Amino acid sequence: MKNLTLSVTDDVYRQARVRAAETGSSVSAMVTAYLRSLSAEDTEFERLAALQRRTVATIRGFSARNRLDREAVHDRALR
Numbered sequence: 001m002k003n004l005t006l007s008v009t010d011d012v013y014r015q016a017r018v019r020a021a022e023t024g025s026s027v028s029a030m031v032t033a034y035l036r037s038l039s040a041e042d043t044e045f046e047r048l049a050a051l052q053r054r055t056v057a058t059i060r061g062f063s064a065r066n067r068l069d070r071e072a073v074h075d076r077a078l079r
Contacts, residue, residue: 004031 008016016027023030 006031
């Protein structure tokens, strides 16, 4: 395990200690949980980015020129 030294204002430290006490935790545990959440967010982002790449790779023959106009979409063709 690595030690980490942080500098925060007295007010931020005091609020963190209060929050930790309210949740039955420690400031160290809260910081650890926050840093883990950043890693999880990165992992989720990478998973979604890979899904997007796979999905885009499967799209064939799409052209914005072939889209329906507003009237055709709403079945209001001009007569």
